[in-house]
Structure formats: structure tokens, C-alpha cells
Amino acid sequence: MNKWLKNSIFLALILSSLFFVSYVSAISYLVPITLITSFIYLRYQKKLTKHKGYNYLGLSLLLVIVIFANKFIVSYSELSVYYTPIIAIAMLCTILFNDLMLSMVLIIAASICAGLISGVNLYLTSVLFIGGMFASFLVINVRRRSQIIKAGVAAGVIQIMCLIFISFAHAKDYSIYILPNIINGLFSGIFVTGVLPVFEYLFNVVTNITLLELSDFNHPLLKRMVLEAPGTYHHSLIVGNLSEAAAEVIGANALLARIGSYYHDIGKIEKAEYFIENQSMENMTVHDQLKPSISKMVIMNHVREGKDLARKYKLNDSIVDFITQHHGTSLVFYFYWRALENSGEHKEDVEEEGFRYGGPKPQTKEAAIVLLADSVEGATRALKERTPKKIDELVRKVVNNKFIDGQLDECDLTLSDLEVIASTFSKILAAVYHARITYPEDKSENNDNKPAE
Incomplete structure (x- = not known):
């Protein structure tokens, strides 16, 4: 109907x-x-x-x-x-x-x-x-x-x-x-x-009861993700934790933010090997064999494919919104930079607009939180030195860049909300990527008493 x-x-x-x-x-x-x-x-x-x-x-x-x-x-x-x-x-x-x-x-x-x-x-x-x-x-x-x-x-x-x-x-x-x-x-x-x-x-609304049903990890889409795109699956779980905590603090719908996070990247299932979180050493160079214009199409297409999958599995429009809005109109910076490098002296031929997602920008607080959580989680994962200070600096930089880029213009988040969200993200990410103790090597023959990691 x-x-x-x-x-x-x-x-x-x-x-x-x-x-x-x-x-x-x-x-x-x-x-x-x-x-x-x-x-x-x-x-x-x-x-x-x-x-x-x-x-x-x-x-x-x-x-x-x-x-x-x-x-x-x-x-x-x-x-x-x-x-x-x-x-x-x-x-x-x-x-x-x-x-x-x-x-x-x-x-x-x-x-x-x-x-x-x-x-x-x-x-x-x-x-x-x-x-x-x-x-x-x-x-x-x-x-x-x-x-x-x-x-x-x-x-x-x-x-x-x-x-x-x-x-x-x-x-x-x-x-x-x-x-x-x-x-x-x-x-x-x-x-x-x-x-x-x-x-x-x-x-056409989604209630807390339905959201909890969608949180079942036996849902067909989540089961497909864990098998076909395990890196994306674990990324989505962390984004869900970040989004839920941030939404709770600013008074948004924390449950909706968490469930939206679980499904925001389902479009990556179809071509999981093209996304870095799912790549092994064997296929790390998959994009090196493609032109930047082709690579960016593959990357950006996960939004459309995610929307198609959501329709196929009859997800509510409230969840589909997270799929279509979690990148807004952001720039696919890496492949835009590669296109500029490959263009030589004809950099003016590379249009920035062609390397931006089609949108729309986040329309709700929850969708905006997921956009920010998605960005900071990926950036933190790529950070070499993951100290609490470095993580906090990176989180605030990412949030500020999204704000300056206009990705938050169409939602109701305030500057005060952004400050609280950034602090919440920093605290959680510092705990997730905390330093670990290096245990001395046990050279004895009986190493049954080796400390647990």
C-alpha cells in the first residue's frame, strides 16, 4: 500500500x-x-x-x-x-x-x-x-x-x-x-x-517494541553482515554504543540511535571486500587497480544498495533514514585526493561535487549522532597513537569538520549538544582502544600459570 x-x-x-x-x-x-x-x-x-x-x-x-x-x-x-x-x-x-x-x-x-x-x-x-x-x-x-x-x-x-x-x-x-x-x-x-x-x-512509525525486535542479532540482515562483512558488523556495533551513549546524554532517542547504527552500513554487504574494515592482506590493493572515479562510485553506492536491502527486508522508514543520511553530502576525501594527484596539471577538471554523497543531510538528532559516530570511529581506528589525548583531539576535529562542512545544518543539534557528544565519544573510544599491558615472555617449560590477557 x-x-x-x-x-x-x-x-x-x-x-x-x-x-x-x-x-x-x-x-x-x-x-x-x-x-x-x-x-x-x-x-x-x-x-x-x-x-x-x-x-x-x-x-x-x-x-x-x-x-x-x-x-x-x-x-x-x-x-x-x-x-x-x-x-x-x-x-x-x-x-x-x-x-x-x-x-x-x-x-x-x-x-x-x-x-x-x-x-x-x-x-x-x-x-x-x-x-x-x-x-x-x-x-x-x-x-x-x-x-x-x-x-x-x-x-x-x-x-x-x-x-x-x-x-x-x-x-x-x-x-x-x-x-x-x-x-x-x-x-x-x-x-x-x-x-x-x-x-x-x-x-509509518517505529516503536520501542519494534526497535527491540530489530536489535535481535538473529535478524537476517545482521546475520548476513556478520558472515559476509564481519569488519562492518563490528564497526556498526561500536557506532551503536557511541550513538546510544551520546543520544542518552542529550535527551534524544537512544534506542533508535543504537538500532539505526546497527543497520546504517548494510549496503556494504554486497561488495564487502571494497571496504577497508573487511579487507585482508590479500585484497588490500583492490582499489589500487581501479581509477579513483570508479572507486568512489563503489564506495558511495553502498548507500543506495543499503536502501534497497532495507526495502527488501521491509525495514521501517525511520531505519532507512539512517542508511540514506549517515554520510549526508560528505566528501569522499581519499579518492578525491587521488583523483587530484592523478590529474597532474588538470586539477580543475576534477569536480569536488562529483566526489560527494548525494544526501540528504541528517534530518534528526539521532541520524546526526550516527553520522558523527560513524566518522569518529573510522578515524580513531586509523589513528596510530591511540592515547586519550590524541583520541579526544581527533574526535573534536572530526565533529568540528562536519559542522563546518554543513552536514549538521538540517537537524536540531546545538553547539552545546555537540560539545557533550564529542566528550562522550572521546570517553568511550579511549576505553575501547585503551593501552594493554605487555606481559614478559614465559620461558619455563610449564607455562600453565601464564597471566590471562
Whole structure:
């Protein structure tokens, strides 16, 4: 299903839903107000672009689902209003968009809509709002599907506690509402667990749960990499550690940065022997037999091949972005330098633009961190003297060069972030490439007591 078709389906559902709810005049005003508020918030936070724009339609769809469900449920009995799926929608919004403020806007609107449809029921509105907010807080960093079910049940219990408090305050018996709230919470958790993959596909987002599934080293792409491009595989692991630590420190999505790092170089699998981390002494001279213009094409082509592999294995667009953006429009300096050397007196014939990656530049903090981690790990590996001071100097030089080259112009990283990222990289790389003790040679016949390395 292509993006155009998904957008058309969303628009059709939303327009038909808005037509339906327009019979209730108060709701017909509340829905567009909520959507406009969400739109302004997303634009202000620069998250609408991150979610590819059409995910905003998905947010709208969640709201009209609540209205449809409540309009259908309320016609049965007074008890049935507590089956309104606010808890389920709150958890879906929070897990999919990973944004509590956005969830709050949706929960407020959905709770008010439910209260209005039920006959201006302030108690119902308050109880549903509290239950929805509690559910959102419980799933903001959810990493296991079982946590979703527990969060749903816990939110149902919170709603029951609210009703008990109301019953004491107003001398009313709300005990009959206990069972509906427990059932609502339990089935909300089960429902969200079941439909989450569908919503991930429709909204084109990747959740923490899916990211953890992609971290399984038995994934076919990672297994291919370790067998066909072992050097790239281990490079990706180190880049993942660097990216995760840096993202954690600056408040970015550390899990996304780590998983994006694992897959950012999968395009090297097809021609692994052309990349230095996979080269043995036998094929170290493979590029010496090629023209610089051919070598740079082979090197730069790993981005396109990585994207093709990602599509073949149905990786989410959020992961594909790391593949396409982890070099930005950087210069393939070594082969550009070789081309200049080979050109003799005709250096003006060698165009720098032809030795730059096609981009795009990193659009998110996480993608920018991976770009920097990828560069500093490779540069440090080539460093002859790997003392902490030399590593720190090199890291800051690489980060500064990427900044000056404009590779970070389209993401939200600040200068303060770059300082923290550089410090984090230096600390980790100094630990990875620490000096080792040289043990004296044991010349005795029995060397069973040789110290372990």
C-alpha cells in the first residue's frame, strides 16, 4: 500500500467521521479545534516533518475512532459509557508518537467528546481523562508487549479509585462501575497489543517494541553482515554504543540511535571486500587497480544498495533514514585526493561535487549522532597513537569538520549538544582502544600459570 493510498483512506475515514459527528454541534466545533491545536504543537516542536506529515492524519483518525465508539456504546446503557476506549487510544497515541504532550491534547479532546455524547457528564469526562493520562505515563517508554496489558489494567484500576472517591464525596453508589472499568482496562491492553503492528504500518512509525525486535542479532540482515562483512558488523556495533551513549546524554532517542547504527552500513554487504574494515592482506590493493572515479562510485553506492536491502527486508522508514543520511553530502576525501594527484596539471577538471554523497543531510538528532559516530570511529581506528589525548583531539576535529562542512545544518543539534557528544565519544573510544599491558615472555617449560590477557 503506497503513501498516496494510505493518505486517501485516512482522509476518507476522517471526513466521513466528521460528517457523522457534526450532528452533535458541540463536538463538531471541538474536533477541528483539537486538530488545529495538535497541528500547531507539532509544527512548533518540529515533529510534523519527522512523522512525514501524513501521520497527522493518523492522529486525527484516533480521535474520530473514540467518537464513533462512544456514540455507538452510549446507546446501550448507562454502564456502557465506561467502555469508551480512551485508555486504548491514549496508549496507542503515546506509543506511536512517543509524545506525552500530544497524547494529552488527544485525551482531553476525546474525554470531553465522550462526556458531551453521554449528556454533559462531568464525572465521566474526569474519570476517563485521569485513566487516559495514567495509561499514557505508564507506556511512554514501554519495551515489552506485556507492559501494555499491565498498563491498561492499572489505568482501569485508577478509574475505579476515582469513582470510589466520587461516591464518597456525593453519597452515591458507583460500585456497579467497577467491572466495566476493569474489563475496559484489560481489553484496552489486549487490543493495543494486537493492533499496534497494524498502526505502525499505517502511520509509518517505529516503536520501542519494534526497535527491540530489530536489535535481535538473529535478524537476517545482521546475520548476513556478520558472515559476509564481519569488519562492518563490528564497526556498526561500536557506532551503536557511541550513538546510544551520546543520544542518552542529550535527551534524544537512544534506542533508535543504537538500532539505526546497527543497520546504517548494510549496503556494504554486497561488495564487502571494497571496504577497508573487511579487507585482508590479500585484497588490500583492490582499489589500487581501479581509477579513483570508479572507486568512489563503489564506495558511495553502498548507500543506495543499503536502501534497497532495507526495502527488501521491509525495514521501517525511520531505519532507512539512517542508511540514506549517515554520510549526508560528505566528501569522499581519499579518492578525491587521488583523483587530484592523478590529474597532474588538470586539477580543475576534477569536480569536488562529483566526489560527494548525494544526501540528504541528517534530518534528526539521532541520524546526526550516527553520522558523527560513524566518522569518529573510522578515524580513531586509523589513528596510530591511540592515547586519550590524541583520541579526544581527533574526535573534536572530526565533529568540528562536519559542522563546518554543513552536514549538521538540517537537524536540531546545538553547539552545546555537540560539545557533550564529542566528550562522550572521546570517553568511550579511549576505553575501547585503551593501552594493554605487555606481559614478559614465559620461558619455563610449564607455562600453565601464564597471566590471562
